[in-house]
Amino acid sequence: MSQPPADHSCDHDWVQILRDKGLRATVQRVTVLDYLHHHPHADAETVFQGVRSSLSTISLQAVHLIVQDLSGEGLIRRISLPDSASARYETRIEDNHHHIQCIRCGRIEDVDCVVGHAPCIEPSDTRGMRIVEASIVFRGICRDCESVASKGMKNDDR
Ligand SMILES: [Zn+2]
Ligand SMILES: [Zn+2]
Structure with a gap:
């Protein structure tokens, strides 16, 4: 499967990483980051489907805003691919x-x-x-x- 190499799957302290960027470490942001870390190259819709079981109040629109914010801050990378209408995101940015x-x-x-x-x-x-x-x-x-x-x-x- 398309899992990243082992050295990328270590547990990231997303709360600290968000705070280091001066961002509030909301449960929604942390959950989206964690989901993307384990499901690289997911689009916003896929992230939404993946996190809605643990975040019952989240909306697709909220996920769109979160991935926009996180990629704007350089915490995740936004990739666009041929044949794919929607942008994909990943935490492998380094x-x-x-x-x-x-x-x-x-x-x-x-x-x-x-x-x-x-x-x-x-x-x-x-x-x-x-x-x-x-x-x-x-x-x-x-x-x-x-x-x-x-x-x-x-x-x-x-
Ligand atoms: Zn194939
Ligand atoms: Zn990648």
Whole structure:
């Protein structure tokens, strides 16, 4: 599954991390951060569905505002991917990692930066801009989809 490496799944003290940013450590913010930490690349709707059992009064609109605030403060990273109308969020912010996405089922995996720092590729012409990052999404077909596809082909032969 698409769990981050073990060194990213250590328990974060979200209350302290929020306070260090000068933010109020509300139960809603802490719960959203914790959910995203264990379910990277979730969109606001997915977060809402995931936290509503423990936060009965939360609304989808509130989740949208929380992820906006948290990404604005740099506590989570907002990523947009091809074929995905809604933005995804993740707590792995401390590195310049990229994403690999299956073009069949849409699953998303983290992949370390090719070079180790941003931007990992330089454009042939910067057009006078100072380049901050290269937004790279590798796209492919995952093993599950590949095996479904090859099984399908065998059946078609008969
Ligand atoms: Zn797939
Ligand atoms: Zn990621």
